[in-house]
Amino acid sequence: MSEADVLVVDKVNAGYGAVPVLRDVDLTVPAGTITAVLGANGAGKTTLLRTITGLVRPSGGRILFSGADLRAVKVEQLVRRGIAHVPEGRGVVAELTVDENLRLGGLWRSDKADAKKATAEVYELFEPLARRRNHLGHQLSGGERQMLALGRALVARPTLLLLDEPSLGLAPKVTAQIMALLKQLRDTTGLTVLLVEQNVRGALSIADRGVVMSLGRIVLSADADQLLADDRLRHAYLGF
């Protein structure tokens, strides 16, 4: 754990009701890096993100963000501290329009002008959204909703971005575009990203580190290049 670690997950246990999911999870995310969280379905990746943002209450352990324990912070305060979480499964408010969804992302910000600018950038990035500004969320296609959820997080201009399978349902071109964007944001603004992905190769291609989860534990944590390069590791942990 060092000064530069913006997020520290320390021996966290969590679960649903009586069912434990996360077991003694330790994870440190240095500022300005992209960490890919990988693992099979049901390994606990989503649960890990939800525990970090307090949607699931940990039964043990600590979660530190810039040194402050997040367990004492209310979920609705996180965005003000610079944490944005794009939940699994297109967290679009289906009854609001595209525009309203994006506005929602920047609501907490006092710099209205910049929020406007950020919105414009999102429209530029996801051109299908620009054509659907006044459509309701539920009218969108699967991929368009995913773009909207992502775009909304970007409007908030976070310092830590938690993404849960952002490539789900997106065309390869858009996925590549997003990966490139994340990389660019990391490099230019120092954004820290915790990226849960099934698209292992895509994720590792931009990530600094890769973390593999299995049965609620972190079973491997390595540099992304190393993971990609080492066939044996890849086979054992990622199955390709």
Place this chain on the structure above:
Amino acid sequence: MDRFIFLTFDGLSRGAVYAAFALALVLIWRAARVVNFAQGAMAVVTAYAAYTISDAVGSYLVGFIVALVGGLALGALVERGLMRFVGHANPLNDVIVALGLVLFLTAVVGMIFGGEYRAANQPFDTSAIEVGGIPLMSRYDLFIWGSVATMVVLLALLFTRTAIGLRMRAAAFAPEVSRLLGVNVGRMLTLGWALAAAVGAVAGVLILPTELGLHPHAMDIVFASSFAAAIVGGLDSPVGAVVGGIIVGLILSYVSGYFGAALTPIAVLVVLLAVLLLRPGGIFSSVRARTV
């Protein structure tokens, strides 16, 4: 013809009453996605407070303010103290708790104030202004219409133009996502309940002078008609509440006037069916949700 004109105006002034109360239902629906069956009982409670104080002070305005403030307080109290703790094992739990609240509130009001009807005084002359020998609307009716219009405009602005309105809507539809976006969902719910109860309370004091008077069940029938009005208009739309209120008001007036008061429930049912079979989400429902 005279009769028709008279009945039309009568229907319009009754419609204002239903519109006022339907607004409260629309508000709570938009803010918390519940049909507040306790809205009537809550309005009765605030009305008792308002009339007791306005009688004591001798000022209508004070009573009006008491209703408004009392409504805010009661709404917040009900949400903070009760609705917040209702489990969502199924969507009906809210309804059942609201029904329990109705029984409780009416009983308590009955204990404190007794079951007698009390006169509900009004600030204005209620004599209808006559045009060509046909009594049309009283100044009090106009006052109601004015109040309803003001509330509709304010609410529409609140919901569509302000950040708070956007937060309230988001919180109602997608609480978890909203929290992640920094919306204090709990506070939005409290606010929604408080506003709805305040609108309901104001509607209550506006309505009571046109009803039998104040008693623990004074809003029972109003609730049923207003619910119908809100549904006809579309529960998501404040304007819909007004249009629904007018439709229900007119139907009741025409049917009582031409066919007898006993038939009005049947007429309301027929209108509800006619409207909803054509537009299952009410007249002002938005685009049909894409399901696949």
Place this chain on the structure above:
Amino acid sequence: MTSQPTGGTVLELRGVGVSFGGLVALEDVSLAAAAGTVVGVIGPNGAGKTTLFNVVCGFVEPNAGAVLFEGSPLRPRPHRLASQGIARTLQGVGLFRGLTVLENVMAGATHSARAGLVSAMLGLPRSDRDERRLRDEAMTLLDELGVAEHARAWPDTLPYAVGKRVALARALVARPRLLLLDEPAGGLGGDDVDELAALIVDLPARASAGCSVMLVEHHMDLVMKVCDQIVVLDFGRVVASGTPGEIRDNPAVAEAYLGAEVQS
């Protein structure tokens, strides 16, 4: 009744157009899927792929064109689809939360259930026999897909990949002659995708429920591996169609859909 047309065209769209208000979602779409093959539909987000499926299923009324199933015009109504021989899975999992896995799959066989209302209300042996038959069919299929052990679990408690398999089982139990899969690999991890690919490739040749497949998917590995033919949609129009190899080499497709750096 369920004679398998060999060689012919199982599904054909002729000049189908759909618009939502002012938005054109599909425009003059014509395509044909040969029986016994796997046809992939790909295209950018919002290109109209799901809408295309919705037209075939009757959820969306086209404002132009015709749909032909096994050579005869199809006036699709969603609830008649299963008995006509078409099954579909939904984006996501789409299981019935209040039914166990087994019941979910049994529900998939609704159109072959024969017990009448009266025998059901009275609990007559006729209804019991019917139920037993459905249950056996469902169990068999769950077993074939390797998820029989979850038969009595509730969908909410299933791992995602298992849920997707159960959804597939629910579609297959109806013995469709055409199976529409909407993003079957969405959210699946690497191994699971491979297993799914193997399964899909097998479908047309399966002894028990051989059927043609049409699938929408963004997972290019899978599409390239399983499809005999691929149709590319963009802005509601068919912009290319051909074998996986042809599509991969089509520069227009690469530009509109795959992006500069093609993911293999």
Place this chain on the structure above:
Amino acid sequence: MSTTKPAERKTVPVQATRSRMSRFVVPSPLRPGEGSTLLRHLLWVAVAAVVVYFVSYGIDPFRNYQLATVAAYLCVTAGLTMLTGLNGQLSLGHGALMACGAYTVALAQNEFSDRDLFGPWRLPISLALGVLVAALAGALIGVCAARLRGPYLAGVTLAVALVVPAFTTRFADLFNADQGLSVYVDSPPAGLGPYFPPERWQAWIAIGAAMLSLLIVANLVNSRFGRAFKAVRDDEVAAKLVGIHVARTQVLAFVVSAGCAGLGGGVLAVISQSVSPSVFGLTLSLNLLLAIVLGGLGSLFGAAWGALLLVLLPYLTTEVTRGFELSPRLANKLEGNLPLAIFGLTLIIVMLVAPGGIQDAFRALGRTVRRRWRRT
């Protein structure tokens, strides 16, 4: 680089969690290798009938009357919990459907006895007619209901609940407006002896009807139709895709539950020997809803708890408050209101502590006890 052993990869990664979960999974109603649904349910009915038979001898006439009322409500709640709990359609108008059954039974009984028709079959025939008429009305409402969802369905059914008095007033010659009709009911069969209390006979009739209604609903719920009900409730799109006609399924659920309501209404008419519109008002409809939710939505045991509560709760609250000695001044204010307040408060508290209803609470309790038991 950390060095935990790589996990074995399988299609089912979280095996351990899974199997622990599945212990809580209530077994599906279809157990492999089981026998006939009818026989199994008939056995239940037979056991219940025997129990009730002895109970009815052990209690006084008023308790028998209460038992009969519970049974009458049970006919209705069984159907309603299927409609609302399993099929997801909210009805605030089942009181009106009960009225259909009740008025039909009233008219039929009076007509048949005037003409001395059908002898011992008179009551069953009247009740059957009541069920039929209510089912027809249910079909009519159901067809409209099938297009509506959520609060819109609630609004329409609420309007249905309110039309009963209007009908009885409009057709006052037939229904005798507010005053209602008295219902001719034969006295208990002579074979039961001269001093057989009529309340016990009524209880038997009502219990018989309730068992019938439960039997039919239970059979249906366990059949493919029950599966279709739930499928439609959970996901209409998916239901259509598996070949379920959503609207038709919803109408079917409405018709069956309306038939049950008709039976309950008919039985109520028989045990109270009278029908009048205000019996079947909105209060009744709302009470029925209270009953099924409080009992445990979607469960037939829940329906039974609910029916029991509907009769016992008002009775008990009144009894409790009766215990207080009040000055006349206080009594004037509190009498009537105090029981109501307690009733309302009880509803709220039950909903807060047992959001899944009583049946669910018992189930949870049973689980805890069993777990404790295993541990010790």
Place this chain on the structure above:
Amino acid sequence: DDAPSTGGGGTAAAVPGVTDTEITLGTHMPLTGPAAAGYSKIAPASKAFFDYVNANGGVNGRKIKYLIEDDGYNPANTQTVVRKLVLEDKVFAILNGLGTPTHTGVLDFLKTQKVPDLFVASGSRSWNQPEKYPTTFGYQPDYTVEGKIIADYVKKNFPGKVVCHMGQDDDFGRDSLAGVEQVLGADGVKSKQKYVTSNTNITPQIQAFKAAGCQVVISATIPAFTALSLGTAAKLGGFRPQWIPSSVGADYTTLAGLLGDGKVLLEGLIAPGYLPVSTDAANPWIQLFQKVNKEYNGNAPFDGNVVFGMNVAYLTVQSLLKAGKDLTRESLIAAVESGGFKNAAVGPYRYSKTDHSGIGGMQMGKVTAGVQAAFGPVVQTDDAAGPVTEYTEAAAPPPANGIPTA
């Protein structure tokens, strides 16, 4: 345990609800719900009077215990609570059950149980069917009798005026209209309007009266709708016909409370009554009831409902005394049928073996300067074609101690 649940009588020891020291009576009343307004005060007033009698030695040494059950004016509840009273609490008699639809439902039950069903609080004619319901007795003048009496008054005092009728859309309104038309003829009533309690907008009906040029409106309305009618009429361009409501909806105290500032509209209101007006402080009966109200009823607001309840209790005590020490259900019914009761009622009681209807006479009352007072002769009639005649027997004051004697 096969004993009959009925306690049809027999030896004194076996009489349900009667012991050497106590007589248990029960009633069903709307204490809660929309109909409770006003009516909820009746039973406590009766109970207060019983307490007064009990404190003075009771009836033949027996104290009266009065069980009040709330039915919320819902017939389903009435079914339950009356069965509870009879089967569980084993009351000796049901007294003063209120409401037509509510009480109609329990007539058959009470008949099979042979329970005396005394002084039903409603003016329906159903209670007077001695052959069919031998144990049931009415109390107040039925609505047809009342209609005839009002119409007769109108005929004599408002000749040539346009007469109209407003009625509740049930047998209250129907019977009243029948009585009115009996006297005035079917075309003697120009406009006939009906209202239902579930629809509080009666402007269309009042407008119809106005359009028809009604000068006298006879109304069979409950108090809330009497007040609403007056208020609504006043709003419609000062439409001020002579209102003559039924006694059911004419209690000044209640109406004034309903109208608030608008109570000036009550000036000149004419209505018949069968009991002394509650504000008539000079009446010795009112003085007695006020005293009881103060001492035993927590000094509840004193209105017509209190007078009604007290007088019912008075009549009950008279009946019990008349039934004698050897109290049985049969002896009580025989006592009531023997008739000849005298109390606060202005007219005669008509009870006999063949007549179970109640009070047969009424006197008109009028509001002048905010005081409702009776005037003119007491008149009586039947619910058939009989004429309306004057009743001349003078009213008697209560006994000095206020305790009824047989």
